[in-house]
Every structure is written in structure tokens, then in C-alpha cells.
Amino acid sequence: MSQNKNSETAPLLEVKGLRQHFAVSRKFTVKAVEDVSFYINPGETYGLVGESGSGKTTIGRSIIRLYDPTSGEIHFDGNDISGRMDKKTKDDLRVNMQMIFQDPMACLNPRQKVADIIAQGLDIHHRYQSQKERTEMVAEILHKVGLSAEHANRYPHQFSGGQRQRVGIARALVMNPKLIIADECISALDMSIQAQVVNLMKDIQDETGLAYLFIAHDLSMVKYISDRIGVLHLGHLLETGTTEEIFSHPVHPYTRSLISAIPNPNPVLEKSRVALQYDYKTSGLDYDAGTLHLIGGTHYVRGTDADLERWV
Amino acid sequence: MEKKEEVLRIENLHISFKTTAGTVKAVRGVNLTVNRGETVAIVGESGSGKSVSAKAVMGILAKNGVIDQGRVTLSYYRSPQEKVTREILEMKKEEIRRHVNGKRIAMVFQDPMTSLNPLIPVGRQIMEGMIWHYNTPKEEAQKKALELMELVGITDAEKRMKNYPHQLSGGMRQRIVIAIALACDPDLLICDEPTTALDVTIQSRILELIQKIQKERDLSVIYITHDLGVVAKVADRVNVMYAGKIVETGTVNDVFYDPRHPYTWGLLSAMPDLGTNDERLYTIPGSPPNLLHEVTGDAFAPRNKYALKIDSRLEPPMFRISDTHQAATWLLHPDAPHVELPPELRDRIERMKKEAGYHESE
Numbered sequence: 001m002s003q004n005k006n007s008e009t010a011p012l013l014e015v016k017g018l019r020q021h022f023a024v025s026r027k028f029t030v031k032a033v034e035d036v037s038f039y040i041n042p043g044e045t046y047g048l049v050g051e052s053g054s055g056k057t058t059i060g061r062s063i064i065r066l067y068d069p070t071s072g073e074i075h076f077d078g079n080d081i082s083g084r085m086d087k088k089t090k091d092d093l094r095v096n097m098q099m100i101f102q103d104p105m106a107c108l109n110p111r112q113k114v115a116d117i118i119a120q121g122l123d124i125h126h127r128y129q130s131q132k133e134r135t136e137m138v139a140e141i142l143h144k145v146g147l148s149a150e151h152a153n154r155y156p157h158q159f160s161g162g163q164r165q166r167v168g169i170a171r172a173l174v175m176n177p178k179l180i181i182a183d184e185c186i187s188a189l190d191m192s193i194q195a196q197v198v199n200l201m202k203d204i205q206d207e208t209g210l211a212y213l214f215i216a217h218d219l220s221m222v223k224y225i226s227d228r229i230g231v232l233h234l235g236h237l238l239e240t241g242t243t244e245e246i247f248s249h250p251v252h253p254y255t256r257s258l259i260s261a262i263p264n265p266n267p268v269l270e271k272s273r274v275a276l277q278y279d280y281k282t283s284g285l286d287y288d289a290g291t292l293h294l295i296g297g298t299h300y301v302r303g304t305d306a307d308l309e310r311w312v
Numbered sequence: 313m314e315k316k317e318e319v320l321r322i323e324n325l326h327i328s329f330k331t332t333a334g335t336v337k338a339v340r341g342v343n344l345t346v347n348r349g350e351t352v353a354i355v356g357e358s359g360s361g362k363s364v365s366a367k368a369v370m371g372i373l374a375k376n377g378v379i380d381q382g383r384v385t386l387s388y389y390r391s392p393q394e395k396v397t398r399e400i401l402e403m404k405k406e407e408i409r410r411h412v413n414g415k416r417i418a419m420v421f422q423d424p425m426t427s428l429n430p431l432i433p434v435g436r437q438i439m440e441g442m443i444w445h446y447n448t449p450k451e452e453a454q455k456k457a458l459e460l461m462e463l464v465g466i467t468d469a470e471k472r473m474k475n476y477p478h479q480l481s482g483g484m485r486q487r488i489v490i491a492i493a494l495a496c497d498p499d500l501l502i503c504d505e506p507t508t509a510l511d512v513t514i515q516s517r518i519l520e521l522i523q524k525i526q527k528e529r530d531l532s533v534i535y536i537t538h539d540l541g542v543v544a545k546v547a548d549r550v551n552v553m554y555a556g557k558i559v560e561t562g563t564v565n566d567v568f569y570d571p572r573h574p575y576t577w578g579l580l581s582a583m584p585d586l587g588t589n590d591e592r593l594y595t596i597p598g599s600p601p602n603l604l605h606e607v608t609g610d611a612f613a614p615r616n617k618y619a620l621k622i623d624s625r626l627e628p629p630m631f632r633i634s635d636t637h638q639a640a641t642w643l644l645h646p647d648a649p650h651v652e653l654p655p656e657l658r659d660r661i662e663r664m665k666k667e668a669g670y671h672e673s674e
């Protein structure tokens with residue numbers, strides 16, 4: 001996919017033809033990510049959606065370079081980060097790109113106080129002159145995510161799920177990054193708490209102008225936070241476009257099944273509605289045979305010419 | 313209207329937990345009935361006491377849990393002529409395991425792995441209940457297990473019977489758990505967030521599956537969830553739970569088209585609305601109370617912008633709205649000031665009713 005023509009600025013992140021394969025044994029390779037391309041502009045939110053096992057986490061981890069991509073290019077903030085990086089590029093990446101995870105408990109060290117969890121990046125990258133400054137930076141970031149300075153001396157288990165997720169956000173945010181990869185960071189929370197965290201993330205974005213790669217397995221919250229959306233299935237990016245394009249004219253049958261799976265809180269209608277089903281095995285589709293087709297605007301769909309004929 | 317036959321009745325249930333930090337009053341006077349063949353939803357934020365209430369009914373409360381008060385009555389037929397009524401809270405744990413748990417009432421939990429034994433093939437696990445509760449001969453149990461696996465939509469059932477849980481996907485495991493739950497033809501199925509851990513597309517299939525089986529078997533279902541979209545899909549009646557109490561109860565149409573409790577308003581408003589292009593999601597301010605501390609007055613008052621003075625002193629009783637609809641808020645007291653539904657929610661409900669062609673009288 002080419003660059004966004006509407007946008008004057010260069011994308012903050014550009015992923016081109018990313019493949020990430022894992023050799024599980026000598027004979028068997030998992031093709032977790034196949035030929036995935038997308039971009040994220042500065043200050044924008046890109047929602048990446050797909051069922052579990054579709055390759056979302058792998059894409060996140062490839063981009064932040066926890067993996068060496070099998071092939072493809074990743075450009076971030078003007079640097080090529082897909083291959084070997086020099087020390088400066090690597091340091092910039094570790095500061096400017098941060099990740100928040102689904103299960104905050106699994107990544108927060110239970111024996112570490114919240115202050116130390118949050119300041120970890122600051123410690124590594126020597127971002128303060130004195131202990132006093134460190135304490136102030138932690139207090140400020142806690143305040144920003146809706147917690148208070150007194151939370152700094154507590155341990156993760158003393159927090160509710162929603163509060164822990166705020167700690168995770170604070171830890172990423174304290175580095176003042178340009179991109180945060182949020183990997184299912186609200187999936188485990190109650191609806192009402194999900195809404196709080198999504199609103200918080202939007203407020204922070206308005207204030208700091210950072211960009212998000214927002215990874216989720218369903219579309220209902222993604223609609224609220226994303227400017228553009230990518231739909232992923234079995235490692236392939238099947239459809240991408242603005243939130244409006246995806247929700248108003250979903251083209252790929254998988255995208256349509258995801259939208260149809262969102263329950264409608266209207267009991268009379270919902271009782272009789274049967275969600276659209278989609279099964280790759282019986283769909284007759286071959287993702288490998290498809291290519292990305294432009295539907296209009298920034299809206300692309302993967303399929304063969306014959307598939308596209310049927311869908312549009 | 314057809315005659316309603318009660319399967320389960322919970323009356324004034326109080327449960328607390330002894331912890332090192334003190335006593336947690338987790339359930340504070342729950343009342344609930346379930347009729348044959350109907351689906352009753354319990355909806356509320358996490359920590360409101362949904363799972364604990366269900367576990368008390370199953371006789372599987374944690375060791376530090378105490379039932380301070382209450383009655384749980386289960387009615388079923390031993391044979392088509394012989395109706396039996398049992399007081400579950402007066403039964404011994406062993407007796408519950410033998411006669412109720414898995415046989416009359418079965419439960420499906422959020423994480424299928426907590427219900428499955430990783431070391432036993434899944435087919436065998438479906439058969440176990442029948443053999444233990446009914447002495448079903450092995451061959452017959454095997455045949456029934458196969459039918460159940462087909463019923464819950466597992467293809468290649470014969471082959472899958474020999475699989476261990478880890479060889480199946482999450483959605484498939486939850487189907488197995490549902491098959492186990494149905495194996496002894498229970499009267500009541502309790503589903504505690506059965507699809508929360510599953511992918512959305514699989515979630516809707518599992519919900520549709522439970523609905524289909526329920527119709528076929530005249531099964532009663534208690535459905536526990538924090539997701540009102542799921543409630544709209546499955547429930548006949550809804551109980552909204554907050555801080556250990558049911559604060560609003562009614563038919564699904566009562567609660568969605570004519571909600572009366574400010575907490576229900578909050579929950580409904582916080583649902584993502586795909587019909588609008590709102591930039592912001594509504595959220596209920598604050599968080600639920602810590603039940604380590606005694607609650608005085610209305611537990612929801614600190615988060616409720618419509619709270620009255622009396623709310624800080626006195627807990628509201630259930631006020632009757634109609635034969636089917638009740639809510640525990642002082643706003644329903646005849647002397648209370650008139651409070652309008654928040655305008656965004658009113659508009660949304662009007663839009664929903666119009667889309668559904670719903671009129672009050674229905």
C-alpha cells in the first residue's frame with residue numbers, strides 16, 4: 001500500500017510487506033504474519049483487529065523489534081528499523097516506541113513498588129538529575145493517568161484491574177514516546193472500565209500528540225479510538241481503511257462477520273438476529289492468492305479479482 | 313400468559329468473607345427467582361457479587377465464605393409425577409455434590425480450563441457425570457457423549473472424543489464444558505461469563521448455541537455477565553447488581569426501554585453506541601465501594617449525580633413499578649423530586665424503540 005495522499009507529513013510508522021515466520025521444527029514453520037503493510041501518521045490511532053492467533057501480538061513485537069522480521073521493511077520516525085540498527089537508532093526506538101500489554105499483572109513485577117515500575121525506563125535511560133526529580137516525574141505521570149502520588153508506594157496487587165492498566169499506561173507514557181503499541185490493553189476489563197481507559201488514552205493523545213497502534217480482538221471499542229482500522233486474519237491484513245470506511249462499507253466477509261458479532265443492546269432486535277458466520281475453510285477463499293485492491297479513498301481489501309467482483 | 317413454574321428461588325441471601333483485613337460483605341440481601349425455561353441475567357461490574365451468589369447456589373463457596381442468612385429453594389421432578397422441593401443451604405456439601413451439583417444445576421465458567429481435567433480425554437469427561445450420578449452403562453454414556461458433542465457443534469466428534477483439552481481451541485473447549493454441563497439433563501444451567509474469554513465471532517455462536525439448546529430442552533438459565541449487549545441477546549428477565557444487591561429487576565424490555573435506577577442508566581449509557589458518531593464514551597464516575605467497610609445508605613450514592621439527601625442515610629427498599637419491574641432507588645418514592653432520564657440516554661432509547669418497532673404495551 002502506498003502512502004496516505006491526504007497527509008502532508010510523512011508517516012511516523014510504515015510497515016511494508018512484513019513477514020514473520022517461526023521455525024517450530026525442522027519441517028514445520030508457523031507463518032504468523034504474511035505480507036502485512038500499513039502506516040500510522042503522527043498523532044493518529046490505528047486499530048488492528050482480529051481473532052486470537054491472527055498475528056496481532058506478533059506484529060506488535062516485530063515492530064518494536066523484539067523479533068527479527070523474516071522479510072519486509074519497517075520505518076519509524078525517519079529510520080529504517082527492520083534490519084541491524086546502530087546504537088543511536090536502537091536507543092531512540094527504546095524511548096520513542098513503548099508497549100502496553102493485555103494482562104498488566106503479568107508484566108508488572110509484584111515485588112516492585114509502582115514508582116519503580118513506572119520509573120524503570122527513566123532509570124535505564126538516565127532521564128533525571130536527582131531522586132527528587134524522579135519522584136516528581138512519577139507523581140506527575142500518575143496524576144495524568146488518573147491516579148494519585150500516594151499510589152507510588154503501593155504494590156500492583158493492591159490495585160484493581162482498571163488501576164493496574166493505568167499503571168501500565170503511566171509506565172509507557174513517562175518516556176514521552178511518539179508511538180504506544182497497546183496490545184489488548186483493555187480486553188480483560190469490564191465494559192465501564194474499558195470506556196474509562198479508552199477516554200483516558202484519547203485525552204492523553206489530544207494533549208501530547210502521540211500515536212497509538214491499538215490492538216484488539218473485537219471492534220466495538222476500536223471504533224471509538226481509531227482513526228483508521230486494519231482487519232487481520234490468519235496473518236493476512238484483509239481490509240484497511242478509515243473507521244468510517246470500515247464500518248459503513250465493510251467489504252471482506254471476515255470484516256462483516258466481526259461487525260455482525262458486536263451485540264446490539266436492543267433486546268427486541270437482538271433476540272431474533274443471527275450473527276453472520278465466517279469460516280475460512282469453507283469460504284472458498286485463498287488469502288495467499290489475493291492482493292490488496294483499492295476500493296476508494298484509503299480503503300483497501302485483499303482478494304483475487306474474482307473475489308472483488310463478487311464483493312463490490 | 314402461560315403458567316410459570318419456579319425452578320429456583322433465592323431469598324434474602326447474605327454472604328461474607330473472613331479476610332485478614334476484616335469481613336467483606338460480598339452479598340447483601342439478594343432475591344431472585346428463575347422459572348422453567350427462562351433465561352435470567354445477572355449483570356453488574358466486577359466485584360458486585362455475581363459469581364459468589366452463583367457459587368453459593370452450587371455449594372462451592374470458598375472456605376472463608378460464610379452464608380450469614382437466606383434461603384435457596386430448588387424445585388424439580390424426580391419423576392413426571394413426583395415434584396421435589398429442596399432447601400439447598402440446609403443440605404450438607406456432600407449431599408449437594410451428590411444430588412444437585414452437576415445433576416440438577418450445572419455451571420459453565422469463564423475459563424474452560426478451570427472446569428476441564430488436562431489429563432483426561434474430553435469424551436471421557438463428558439461421560440463421567442452420567443456414570444457418577446446415574447450409573448449409566450459405559451456404552452450408553454459413550455453414545456450420549458457423542459450426541460452431546462454433535463449438539464454443541466463439534467465436527468469430527470468421534471475423533472475429538474479422544475483429544476485432551478490442550479489439543480482443542482478455546483472455543484472448542486468451552487463447547488466441551490457446555491456438553492459436560494448438559495450431560496445429566498440439568499434443570500438449571502448457570503453460565504458465569506461463559507464467553508468473556510472467547511473471540512467475538514465465537515462468542516455469538518456459543519450464545520446462539522445455548523439459546524437453541526435451551527429451547528429444545530426447556531432448560532432454565534442464569535446468565536452472568538458485565539456486557540449488556542449479551543444480556544439483550546439472551547435474557548428474558550434481567551437483574552442489575554451493584555455492591556452485593558440487586559438494584560433493578562425486570563423483563564429485558566423493562567430494563568432496556570424503561571430503566572429506572574441511575575446505575576442502570578449509567579451502565580446503558582456506557583455501552584458503545586454504533587448508531588452514533590460520538591467521540592467520547594460515557595463512563596460512570598468513581599468506582600464501586602469497598603465492601604470491607606459497612607455501607608450506610610444507598611451504596612451507589614457517591615457515584616450518583618441524582619442522589620438525594622436521604623441516600624446518604626438510608627438504604628432504599630425495592631419500589632414496585634409494574635408487576636414485572638422493580639428498582640431500589642429513592643427516586644421512585646412518591647415524595648421524591650421528578651428526575652428525567654439523561655437526555656443522551658433518552659434519545660438513544662427512543663431510537664432503539666423506533667428501530668425495533670417497540671411500543672410500551674408489549
Ligand SMILES: Nc1ncnc2c1ncn2[C@@H]1O[C@H](COP(=O)(O)OP(=O)(O)O)[C@@H](O)[C@H]1O
Pocket residue numbers: 022024030031032050051052053054055056057058059
Ligand atoms: N514465538 C513463537 N513461536 C511459534 N509460533 C508462534 C510464536 N509466537 C506466535 N506464534 C504463533 O503465531 C500465530 C499468531 O500469534 P499471535 O501473534 O500471538 O496472535 P494474536 O496476538 O492475534 O492472538 C499463532 O498461531 C501463534 O501460535
Ligand SMILES: Nc1ncnc2c1ncn2[C@@H]1O[C@H](COP(=O)(O)OP(=O)(O)O)[C@@H](O)[C@H]1O
Pocket residue numbers: 329330331336338356357358359360361362363364365374375376377603
Ligand atoms: N474467597 C474470597 N475471599 C475474600 N473476598 C472474596 C472472596 N471471593 C470473593 N470475594 C469478594 O467478594 C466480592 C464479590 O466477588 P464476585 O462475586 O466474584 O464478583 P463478580 O460480580 O465480579 O462475580 C468481591 O469484592 C470479591 O473481592
Ligand SMILES: [Mg+2]
Pocket residue numbers: 056057058184
Ligand atoms: Mg495477542
Ligand SMILES: [Mg+2]
Pocket residue numbers: 362363364504
Ligand atoms: Mg465473577
